[in-house]
Amino acid sequence: MSITVGKLFGNGAVLYQMKLLAGQKGLNNLVEWVHIIENDEVSEFLHGNEVVLTSGILNDGDGWLLEYTKKLYAARASAFVVNIGPYTKSIPNDVIEYCNQIKMPLYTIPWETRMVDLTRNICYRIMQSEQVEISIASTIKNIIFKTGDIETLILQMERYGYLRDSHFCFIVMSFEHKEDNQLEFDMNKIKMYSERLARSIHELYISFSYKDSWVLALVNYGNYDVTNFVDTFFKNWNEPSWKVHMGISENKAGIKMQAENFNNAFTAMTMAKKQGKEMVFYDKLDIHKLLLNAKDKEVLKEYYKDTLGKLEKYDKENNTDLMSFLYMFLQNNGSQSLVAEKQYIHRNTVNNQLKKIEKITGYNPSNLEEKLRFYLGFFVKDVL
Known part of the structure; x- marks a missing residue:
């Protein structure tokens, strides 16, 4: 700050x-x-x-x-x-x-x-302010990572003006160079840019770096203010060679609740990165929430291997694109006529492709239960 x-x-x-x-x-x-x-x-x-x-x-x-x-x-x-x-x-x-x-x-x-x-x-004033900033960031990190006595940490936050029932919205940002080289991102640039923008909306916020990401906690901002921050951030982002992936948590009250809230923001950022999106709001993740929070990732890997893994392997070995075809089929509610229209192919061709998929995977894409199995497989693919 x-x-x-x-x-x-x-x-x-x-x-x-x-x-x-x-x-x-x-x-x-x-x-x-x-x-x-x-x-x-x-x-x-x-x-x-x-x-x-x-x-x-x-x-x-x-x-x-x-x-x-x-x-x-x-x-x-x-x-x-x-x-x-x-x-x-x-x-x-x-x-x-x-x-x-x-x-x-x-x-x-x-x-x-x-x-x-x-x-x-x-x-002197700047250095004093920096010490306060470091102390606040250290305290909220101790709360998030459950280090130390929670009541003592909350009292420290209250001395700095962050009340125990304050609303916190965490925004976690990661940075990717568009030319895919190993240049290190200058965190100080994002610190000043994000803090200046946050300050223009409201006074209280906390910022710190974590695992090559930048974290900004907006405190007592309304939901409209959070959306305004995100929209304005990308509208005025002036580092064209760097792509930002942003995860936004819920706007949740109570300092004691912020460990989970922070983790949710980090989860949303991970999803944004996997999908190549600028931003993902955690509360809009729907089924991805369940999958991302699954403790045993091996179960998800086995599920994917059983449903779509064989099809993905077939595409690689035969230079085909049945995965994309299946996804379009599912996105069009399993309508062969719609797929035929959008792909400019005959319905018989669509039917033949679906039979080929069934032969490779062992599951019928036209069967309601097995169609759901495929759909869930694509969701799992997003989070692996």
Whole structure:
């Protein structure tokens, strides 16, 4: 839970005579660090989500500060603080208008305020916030994985504002490079992106990494808020080379219930990954819930081997696609005429294919009970 610009500078007016001139709509921007940068080649110094301070030593006239601000925005700075004095006597209106437009908070401090004092305070606040974030994440993980006394852990959560009857919705994300290479995903990017989005909707959330995945727990978000988060996440995802697979748990009340809720989110993410989907909501998994939560996976493997395994092996050895044909048959309620129409083949051909499937597997796809057996086999295939 990174600190926001608004919280970071909440008492700045009293301590440092800070004035907020523009960008009020960006006060929820998250802050990772702070820099004093006088060089206008800001991209060389910034990683994103930083507060930048400058006195404008290189300010050589009209337009300089606006161009500097544009470079800060391109480098994804969170806020901009200008030390008003001999180098920058005032802030031009076009800079104020631009900061309002891009929602970047723009502050001024008087020349008497030493920038080094302000940066020291910012660094301390950021590190303090990080310690709280680490402590909260550690506590919720102990609750999830049942490590320690549950009542003691709940009291720790309540001290941070997470009440025992709060609603939690876990979102687990995994990342897959589209070019199928072994590049490691930068978790810090997803941390800042997901937290910034969560913060724009509501205040309480918890985030941490787990088994090469990123976990975000939305706390006391409504069901509409959860859906809004997921939709907005994918709408604005700007890492085209990386595909995200997301599993979303139910929105469940009670800290004691969250171990199961987290596992359900992880299960949904696993399903999304297997099916190549962007997202899967656990409460919409239906029959997959039963199969994914089966303790003995060997039973499922044996079931699949007995129903569809022989057909899959036949397809591989004979370069056929009877599996797809059977699935289409089942998806069309076992209607030979519909399959014939969609495949542009004669009904006799459909019947011959079904007889071939029966011969290979030992089960008749037109028989109601055995049709159900095949259908369940495809569901099992999804989870193996």
